Amino acid sequence: MSNYDLNYRPDIDGLRAIAVLSVVGFHVFPTLIKGGFIGVDIFFVISGFLISSIILNNLTNDNFNIFRFYSRRIKRIFPALLITLLVCLIVGWFILFPHEFAQLGKHVLSGAGFFSNFTFWSEAGYFDNLAETKPLLHLWSLGIEEQYYIIWPLLLYLIWKKPRIIPFVLLIIFIVSLTLNISVVHRDLVAAFYSPQTRFWELVAGSLLAYFIFKKQVSTAVPAARSCEQDTEHSLARGTVNKPAALYKNRLTSGKTLFQSASYINKKYYILQHVSSLMGFILLGISLLFINKTKIFPGWWAILPNIGTLLIILAGPRAWFNKVILSNRILIWIGLISFPLYLWHWPILSFAFILKGDHIGIKAGLMIILISIMFAWGTYSFVEKPIRLNQKNFIVYLLILIMLVIALMGFYCNSKEGFLNRPFWKNFNEVNAQFVGPAWQYTQNDTCLNRYPFDEAKDYRWWFCMTNKNKKPTVILLGNSFANQLYPGLLNSKLFSNETILSIGTCDAAKVDKTKSVDISDPAFPCAGERPIHQEKFINNIIKQNVGSLKYAIIAGLFASPSEDYISRLKRKIDFLEKNHIKVIIFLPHLLFNKDVKSCIRPFSRSTGCISDLKERNSLTQLSQSVIKAISKTNPNVVFFDPNDLFCDSKKCSMTDTNGLPFYRDQLHLSEYGSIKLIDLFEKQSEKNLSKTIITQA
Known part of the structure; x- marks a missing residue:
């Protein structure tokens, strides 16, 4: 040719x-x-x-x-x-x-x-x-x-x-x-x-x-x-x-x-x-x-x-x-x-x-x-x-x-684990401890997988299944990765020290619009189609089987700006839990900095993006009020907790504490340290009375 x-x-x-x-x-x-x-x-x-x-x-x-x-x-x-x-x-x-x-x-x-x-x-x-x-x-x-x-x-x-x-x-x-x-x-x-x-x-x-x-x-x-x-x-x-x-x-x-x-x-x-x-x-x-x-x-x-x-x-x-x-x-x-x-x-x-x-x-x-x-x-x-x-x-x-x-x-x-004692890094060992090991070691354990086998788990890119005891659960974490990130905090909590904690599931069915087509390349792909519905049935069966032992359900990973359909699906989930005599606690959405926290604390970095003013926090608080209002009308016993009090003071919000320890492990999720500190704050604000609403209802 x-x-x-x-x-x-x-x-x-x-x-x-x-x-x-x-x-x-x-x-x-x-x-x-x-x-x-x-x-x-x-x-x-x-x-x-x-x-x-x-x-x-x-x-x-x-x-x-x-x-x-x-x-x-x-x-x-x-x-x-x-x-x-x-x-x-x-x-x-x-x-x-x-x-x-x-x-x-x-x-x-x-x-x-x-x-x-x-x-x-x-x-x-x-x-x-x-x-x-x-x-x-x-x-x-x-x-x-x-x-x-x-x-x-x-x-x-x-x-x-x-x-x-x-x-x-x-x-x-x-x-x-x-x-x-x-x-x-x-x-x-x-x-x-x-x-x-x-x-x-x-x-x-x-x-x-x-x-x-x-x-x-x-x-x-x-x-x-x-x-x-x-x-x-x-x-x-x-x-x-x-x-x-x-x-x-x-x-x-x-x-x-x-x-x-x-x-x-x-x-x-x-x-x-x-x-x-x-x-x-x-x-x-x-x-x-x-x-x-x-x-x-x-x-x-x-x-x-x-x-x-x-x-x-x-x-x-x-x-x-x-x-x-x-x-x-x-x-x-x-x-x-x-x-x-x-x-x-x-x-x-x-x-x-x-x-x-x-x-x-x-x-x-x-x-x-x-x-x-x-x-x-x-x-x-x-x-x-x-x-x-x-x-x-x-x-x-x-x-x-x-x-x-x-x-x-x-x-x-x-x-040699990256040479912990390199020059410039000797004073960062405590910070580095938040990032070592697996990217997130609280995803699954055999105790949970054996006790709660789910055949469709292999179809998901990630599947949370963690429990601290091979016993009936008393606390269940519901939602997605934003719910699972609370697991290490609960493990280290005095308030929940005697509880059997179960973190299970990946997609929050209340958040999923099953009529929406999601491409396989989209991170939300596992939460598309009928998968979340099948998952919800599986988790609901676990809840039914453990009625009498389950005392608290902690829901996290909510949309910051929810639709009416979303709130309606969330209410149905809460109704189901309360009918089974389970206390519902909702952790409201926390700030997403969209910044790699490590850039703010590593040597030679000039990044300042890990600190923000209160505009985004105030906007997030206003958006959350619509969820609080809608749910409180029909489910007045639900407890709401605003996690942003951990990251923000009266002037600014930060991804790290005053000592430079990171609350976040990536751009979106809490570190183990952040999870522990957040549950500590939750304990203090609840005053050991979970029937009391943590923040003022609008």
Whole structure:
């Protein structure tokens, strides 16, 4: 179809530029470039295409050496990755809390071992740390690529003597992986995102295209040229190519290409080249504009950018869009530094977020992009390129040794719990204690799960089931994570010291509008459809079975601005509880600072966002009055408690106490310390008389 010369494809470097700019743009300006994450999918297709083209060409010439192949991959990948991992460890030493630094050590280890996708897959969950606080999160995609590079070259080498089965093997892998992707994404979005089994089809798509073009070469009996790695490296080493433009100019004017002679290009093929390229650009444009976080991804939607990328590559470097747009000097230059740019941009953005505790603005975002480009150019020019062109074998062994050392550094950092006695951190041990261990260790325990098994619990991204005794409950926490966060406070309470406390459930049925459609990518997905109704029946049965023992029901996680339908559903729940002689206590909504509390107390941070004036608190109090009025008319014995008295005085509200200890553990939820202090305040205000309303009813 096209006149190819895969010794160097300037348009593919331009396509790399579009991919990396899409990803960087999405990460820095997520509300502006909503579909930019499809850049990773573009990278996958390009990688599968190029690596398969190189291997097929070398195998054809009896010039494929598996050790030489992996040596080149090491020289291509390791230098920039080593620098990135080492710099992240150095920066993390100074600004990360011990638990954060320990986690970074684990991520350095998995990044060095190319299994980051499995690590982040295992960490994913409702209470997982924010993505922006993981400087090496982006290495998940590199893990999938390298896992493919380990499996596919070996497999291709083994089946090369039976070339007829190669396309069938590729097709089988493609179909199985794509089928898994489409089926798994509806059941487990995280698994579909991180699993190599559900992602390999994208790299295989590129490999299939490479094989198709390889067959064209064989059918037209055109002698194969040297591999792109060989030819490009030799040209650069001889100094005959000083600029990418000069390199691709020589390639485009060569008489014979890797797959097809120029004599085969006729008007029909020439038109098809332009059509293929144009359609590819249209599909990528549609992907960038219409694919966003609300779509089920990867799934079916991932097919769009994959087809678009394949069509652009298939069109060849002579297609108008490829030649004029993708092959311009600026995009080629960005494409050449795309790998180090991808490596650098996310850690820089992540550390900026960690220090600020909030999303960055436009000016800061542009500055981060500029700094990332500078770091990428420096890494490419002074580290990556010189090492790649060095022909001495010891370089490969040295790179492997350094990578092993950095991996061990990450392992040691994690095993030492982030070095609690680092300089600047010795006085933060009490603060750090609020963040160590699991993201939230009061989610589930076996005592509760065995006593109250719920078959549908696996359908939820999180399921609370905690109890302190294997006995009938006397206190039940109802609601969502805002109810469950009270559990450690109740455990440490004198008032509730003799009680059996049960925290169970995840979605507050009173809050759910089952007529509303919620996408699987939405955090509220588990609370959509009929799930909350089934859950409510399950919990109501527990309540019925424990009538006589249950004394108190604490409800939390209410809407700040409730609808009439919401209040009506809440009343029905209260009626049910009171009919069963259970005292109802409602914890009103507390302030949501939307700020990472750690940014306010970590060294070198200038963040001041953990303190606010009383405007939001006063507004929240006014909104809560509508709930109090409506419920008090029909259920006058309900106790209301305003938790914001803990965070606010007469002048301001704060996420920390006067000693700097955090009331919050993230942007929304209380820390263990905050939970204990809140229940202490509840005890004092209740004056041990739970029949008394805690705050004045309007």
